[in-house]
Amino acid sequence: MVASKKKKRGLEEISHLFLSRQRILEKEEGPGENETGTSGDKVPLLIDQTVRDTSPVGHNLAIVFSSSSSLFAEKSFLACNLAVELAKRGSSVALIETTIRVPNTFYLLGPLFSPDATEPLRPINIFDNDRKCIKAFFWEQGLDDVDSFAIISELSRESEFVIINALPEISLLREMLCSLNSLFIVPTTARSEQLLNSYRLIKKISQQMTCEEVALLVIDEGFSLNPDAAFGLLKDMAHKFLECEVQFWGSIPKGPEFFRSIFRRTPLLLENHTSPISKALGNLADLIVKKAHLNETDLPWQKQLLKQTQQK
């Protein structure tokens, strides 16, 4: 890689895209030549062909957590704990955080970081075992540019699971779904105003990301509102107006352990709790692992990839 060589480069040359594979490719291919072989200064999109060709189907799952801003803490909590649970099971996990607003996943994992770790890519060792490691990456610029795509591609090549804690206003590249197995998880509560926000978000994912399936997680706040009813409402709405399918991935009971975990900045699943919320998170991890190992034809994003390849 370019980084390992000692090179004299101008400040302006590296100020903008020092993590970009696009620049590396341009350098390797010569000026004016991009990946598609056409000349020009800018490459509109870097499709990482190697990921598409070499990734075992069903692995390298990119899990994108997105919800309305009022469920910010819940979304971060879920992304963080899912990363910990998958790492505990021996999977290699990359975690991409996209916002500085706390409590984000970095805040929740805070005490696990070494105090002098200031580099953007931070490996977090769990249980002092190198194999059980989360590679956490901070990417504040949004996911709608070429750089982020290159980073996600790079991380997905190294990791079985890439978990992205995304903002609701973030849009992803359509082509991302072609080269990465992306699964969108939308946490919501059963309150009507929240369900309306979630529907709007699912609509955005469906329209802008050409996504055929969205996983819904209902956060059970302990009121009389029924998670199944929330799912039924969103499923019917999506069936009538959208082209994507909403799937119910369970409910997460928001008990005192949730607040304790946030205040103590400790991922819940590090402590081997047997609380209902821990069990629900374990079930979620089961579903994720199962999803990642399904047959090729069972995955909607792979059907889409196949369809697009055939069209080309």
Add this chain to the structure above:
Amino acid sequence: MAKTTFEADTTKITSKELLNSAREFFLRSEANKNAVLVDNINSPNLGSSDLLFVNEAKTNVTAVRLDHGIDGEGGEKFIISSISYYLWLKQVVSASEVFLDRKRRLEMFLVSQDFSDSIHFLMGNLPSGLEIHLVKYRVLEIEGLDEIAIYFQHISFERPSRDKRIKGLRGRQEETPESPEISDQELREFNRLKKIYLE
């Protein structure tokens, strides 16, 4: 493979280096694809931009102000003076529209090493007509490179603008592919299903 980076002291870069890096950053960004650098427009009392870009059609004007942090101006003072300059420049641009019979869009990017919580709150609640954006820069030392790097990060906000609130009260009639809103038909169906499922 990611490179090991270290946060470096900002005094290691000069104002000129920051200016040059910012110029490259904005010229290379997708939003300023066809932009060219032009002379700054000085206000008699409110200072000037550090960089000024216009697109080929001269319909988009982008001003950039940099807070290097070594002249003691301070974050919040920098923001106030920048907003004042932006409002003045907006008047100048509006006046030119009358003569040229052409609508112009004015954006301003404020570049600083850090922004306080109050600035975040202020920017998140700016009226929609004020197109002011924050860009944070970090001075980094990167393993394998002799020189330090300046890394720019655009900070985005969800703005609960007045327009959106009014649109929400009207039942979200407009629909655009960029920001999917809910149509009347969808809202009616949602309310119908809400009665069935939740009540």
